Amino acid sequence: xxxxxxxxxxxxxxxxxxxxxxxxxxxxxxxxxxxxxxxxxxxxxxxxxxxxxxxxxxxxxxxxxxxxxxxxxxxxxxxxxxxxxxxxxxxxxxxxxxxxxxxxxxxxxxxxxxxxxxxxxxxxxxxxxxxxxxxxxxxxxxxxxxxxxxxxxxxxxxxxxxxxxxxxxxxxxxxxxxxxxxxxxxxxxxxxxxxxxxxxxxxxxxxxxxxxxxxxxxxxxxxxxxxxxxxxxxxxxxxxxxxxxxxxxxxxxxxxxxxxxxxxxxxxxxxxxxxxxxxxxxxxxxxxxxxxxxxxxxxxxxxxxxxxxxxxxxxxxxxxxxxxxxxxxxxxxxxxxxxxxxxxxxxxxxxxxxxxxxxxxxxxxxxxxxxxxxxxxxxxxxxxxxxxxxxxxxxxxxxxxxxxxxxxxxxxxxxxxxxxxxxxxxxxxxxxxxx
Ligand code: EPU
Numbered sequence: 001x002x003x004x005x006x007x008x009x010x011x012x013x014x015x016x017x018x019x020x021x022x023x024x025x026x027x028x029x030x031x032x033x034x035x036x037x038x039x040x041x042x043x044x045x046x047x048x049x050x051x052x053x054x055x056x057x058x059x060x061x062x063x064x065x066x067x068x069x070x071x072x073x074x075x076x077x078x079x080x081x082x083x084x085x086x087x088x089x090x091x092x093x094x095x096x097x098x099x100x101x102x103x104x105x106x107x108x109x110x111x112x113x114x115x116x117x118x119x120x121x122x123x124x125x126x127x128x129x130x131x132x133x134x135x136x137x138x139x140x141x142x143x144x145x146x147x148x149x150x151x152x153x154x155x156x157x158x159x160x161x162x163x164x165x166x167x168x169x170x171x172x173x174x175x176x177x178x179x180x181x182x183x184x185x186x187x188x189x190x191x192x193x194x195x196x197x198x199x200x201x202x203x204x205x206x207x208x209x210x211x212x213x214x215x216x217x218x219x220x221x222x223x224x225x226x227x228x229x230x231x232x233x234x235x236x237x238x239x240x241x242x243x244x245x246x247x248x249x250x251x252x253x254x255x256x257x258x259x260x261x262x263x264x265x266x267x268x269x270x271x272x273x274x275x276x277x278x279x280x281x282x283x284x285x286x287x288x289x290x291x292x293x294x295x296x297x298x299x300x301x302x303x304x305x306x307x308x309x310x311x312x313x314x315x316x317x318x319x320x321x322x323x324x325x326x327x328x329x330x331x332x333x334x335x336x337x338x339x340x341x342x343x344x345x346x347x348x349x350x351x352x353x354x355x356x357x358x359x360x361x362x363x364x365x366x367x368x369x370x371x372x373x374x375x376x377x378x379x380x381x382x383x384x385x386x387x388x389x390x391x392x393x394x395x396x397x398x399x400x401x402x403x404x405x406x407x408x409x410x411x412x413x414x415x416x417x418x419x420x421x422x423x424x425x426x427x428x429x430x431x432x433x434x435x
Pocket of ligand 1: 030031032034104131132133134135136137138171172173174175176197316317318340341342383384411
């Protein structure tokens with residue numbers, strides 16, 4: 001498959017923009033598409049995925065599948081459709097050069113063990129938000145009967161035949177739940193996952209597996225029950241919409257003002273966030289398969305709130321940089337508490353460069369809203385933080401240059417084009433430095 005996501009232009013230039021108007025469509029969820037692409041390994045044959053975002057991480061996952069022996073093609077007339085031909089034999093391996101670029105590669109561990117009884121996956125290193133262990137993935141797979149050894153930076157897993165059992169996760173980890181779910185679908189007997197992650201992307205993965213012939217119930221709740229089946233078959237499936245991308249346009253309106261429709265966004269996947277944004281003064285109406293969002297009339301400002309990130313259905317950690325950007329110009333003081341990734345604060349010094357008044361104390365960010373931000377050269381430390389700096393630039397006097405914009409391309413199909421079509425003054429420019 002070719003490459004997607006604009007990784008060549010590495011700086012996004014944003015200027016203060018007037019009210020946003022019009023409509024924008026969200027793409028399929030990155031954090032679902034990547035897992036569904038891993039799950040195809042479970043059944044040989046031709047799988048079809050619709051609504052697959054054209055982003056750099058999907059290109060990396062396609063490359064990983066191709067190195068394992070699959071053929072991945074994106075439709076020319078229908079570019080959001082990806083077909084994957086899974087062969088009978090595969091190389092059950094995720095090499096370091098890909099795991100290092102994309103941590104989500106580790107979700108091939110469960111499906112490879114289930115299908116081939118062996119898997120070699122490089123140990124992921126730290127990343128932009130610090131040390132991210134995979135101990136829970138390994139312990140849970142061990143409970144199904146897998147064994148692991150690690151040497152020379154590679155985890156080697158083996159399993160004769162996985163055996164269903166009850167597994168209590170000590171924390172509802174998204175990745176551990178996914179690996180376990182994919183490993184359990186062809187295990188012998190019944191697997192019960194307690195304290196499972198409940199994110200909409202987990203429900204999407206379960207629906208995908210059921211489409212392949214698996215017997216999964218309870219996904220979306222804390223207890224998932226899987227009755228192992230002998231074999232699975234190829235599937236056709238549409239990826240759930242990206243709630244984090246939808247939140248990015250909500251935040252853009254909160255910062256620039258205006259009123260837009262976000263097509264494809266699902267209010268039922270974002271309830272806690274919508275409650276918080278409502279309390280801040282953004283008006284959001286649920287139009288079924290779209291959201292309508294309207295900012296207060298200028299010069300009215302949003303009002304500060306306190307927010308704590310939590311596993312779903314709590315406010316997602318991925319929304320946090322967007323919320324910090326909104327609180328930066330809201331009226332009052334808001335305290336944002338990070339409960340998921342302790343080190344996920346690296347974008348805060350960048351917002352401070354733009355004039356935000358933020359103090360970090362442990363895992364809390366105390367944000368005192370200022371009247372206005374001022375444009376500055378900044379650097380995107382990761383996907384979501386990069387997007388937050390771009391939307392913060394919409395409310396900043398003058399010009400903001402967001403360097404390392406390749407992070408944004410990892411997770412957004414066309415953030416710049418979509419914001420520009422809503423009336424924002426934003427463009428990709430050739431790498432001129434910044435930060
Ligand atoms: N954790 C462990 N041990 C484990 C697994 C997780 O200690 O074995 C800890 C993590 O270090 C973290 C917490 O548990 O402190 C939550 O991690 P989780 O496993 O739930 O997250 P993940 O599967 O690694 C996914 C998304 C992230 C999103 C989190 C939380 C993908 C590819 N990534 O990560 O999204 O922030 O869930 O919702 O699905 C992004 O899209 O930019 C992104 C980072």
